[in-house]
Amino acid sequence: MNDSAKNYNYVIGVDMGGTKILAALVDRNGKILAREKKRVEDHSVKAILGSVVECVNSVCEQAGAKKEQVGGIGIGAPGTLDFETGAVLFAPNIHWRNVPLRALLEKEVGIKTFVDNDVNIGTLGEHTYGVGKGTKDAIGMFIGTGIGGGIILGGKLFYGFNKTAGEIGHMVLEPGGPKCGCGNRGCLEALASRSAIARRVWKAVQKGKRTAVAGLVKKEQEIVSGVLAEAVKKKDRIAIKSLEKAAKYIGIAIGGLINVVNPEMFILGGGVMEALSPMMLPLIRDHAKKNSFPHCFKGIKICAAKLGDDAGVLGGAALAWSKVAGNP
């Protein structure tokens, strides 16, 4: 810790998504002292950046924090990043290309800013303040529309040669299998994401099979995690079968990573896990066990994330604390 760092009382974590922006003022113990949330309607740089600035100012005001007391902002952004400059290179879901996020935000708010991708930040949040607290090596997997991941080794985010480590959704587990959004076939994401689960269920609906989902939605895109949870509650065989298939492939991916990387913990988050972890976790654990060696599997924890929406803002805070004053 350098001398000036000792004077900081707070950091701010920001979770910048395609539908909402969340921010929180966080103290050295990881306690959230103030929160703000803004819906995103307009994806322009000006609109999103403006909302981030409003959120940052709001959490400071709410807690009566002066900017000099804030050591840094840690922000999780979607898409691919330039880690040197803190720029967003390409974020398809908000249509951003080459946006110098760090520079823009530092100029607007006058607080040192650290940018990382949203999945790394979520993993870091769960590792530092959530279910992974105290583990040395952990892998985060976020199962929603897609499947993203982050890797913690030796207590720190691991980036790899191209700073792209963690693309767990794009391990191929069934060569020649279903087409993935990335253009390849048989990726984990094409087999086990919410979109993949919904695609299988919708196919059954279209074939006229008896399923509770037919009564809950009008189109494939409406089969969100909550709808799947509703169908499971109704013991709907079609939804259950598709989720079981997803759990099988997630378990195979985890089993492979247990054999190869052997981290202490897997942290499973994202919409599908938030809505369905009581059903999904035991199946995932079972398949992970079947697809790894007993001496590799022994003692490895496969857990649901527990911070929910706070994983992003707390991960941002953890990143900022790690940069300004050593790990909190």
Add this chain to the structure above:
Amino acid sequence: MNDSAKNYNYVIGVDMGGTKILAALVDRNGKILAREKKRVEDHSVKAILGSVVECVNSVCEQAGAKKEQVGGIGIGAPGTLDFETGAVLFAPNIHWRNVPLRALLEKEVGIKTFVDNDVNIGTLGEHTYGVGKGTKDAIGMFIGTGIGGGIILGGKLFYGFNKTAGEIGHMVLEPGGPKCGCGNRGCLEALASRSAIARRVWKAVQKGKRTAVAGLVKKEQEIVSGVLAEAVKKKDRIAIKSLEKAAKYIGIAIGGLINVVNPEMFILGGGVMEALSPMMLPLIRDHAKKNSFPHCFKGIKICAAKLGDDAGVLGGAALAWSKVAGNP
């Protein structure tokens, strides 16, 4: 480096296999000053240990090295190990169970001994003195009768929670695929090891298909890497097809690991690569590229190991140097 370490001029690397024992006296620059080799006929602890001791004594004598000048012995052993005690827990190919290798060897030769598994040691050798020299993160894959692997992160062997990291041969890449020796189905080893390649070729022989291999061997077990290389030289379609299939799955495994772990280099060794890397490497690279994101794949090196039989003894030497006097 502690004071006493400064006095050491040499370490000894030992590669303890099921068919032969290799040892080398190595200086601080990784130069091999003396070598010894003994065939293993008898797998008893007494016989193998006796041969290791003979090899150790021989390399010292050849180079006129006194035992006080030798900082340590680094030994690569097959099977699962207890890293705390340096015992071999289970090594099926030499029928060893619970053999306190480190303690026995230290007692016999009076030199501090460090034990690791043969694949980790081979990876470390290639990383420290071979093709991986200078890389930070590298994954070694040894493709022979089975497929083993070792992981180097931040310049050091990475062990994971159960100290079992690196079991790359047992990532499942084709759920429900061919039966693996481990009892599971569709593991990389069951798809791409020399045994898997030979199994496919032998099936064709038995079906009476035209293949040069039929004239080269009398039974499946004789289809070793050299026989496959011979068949490739004769442009044998059956052998080439089976090798192409192996290259495809090795490439898929590497592509997945590029996306998830993103190490700087993959080091490919073992009998199949030694005999066939000019044919296999371009295919493996091509499939790895197809099965990873361009921004993840960029700049990652996929290389043939270059130390051959010396990888084991030099890896043992690297392990010993890292323990007695910091990295050489």
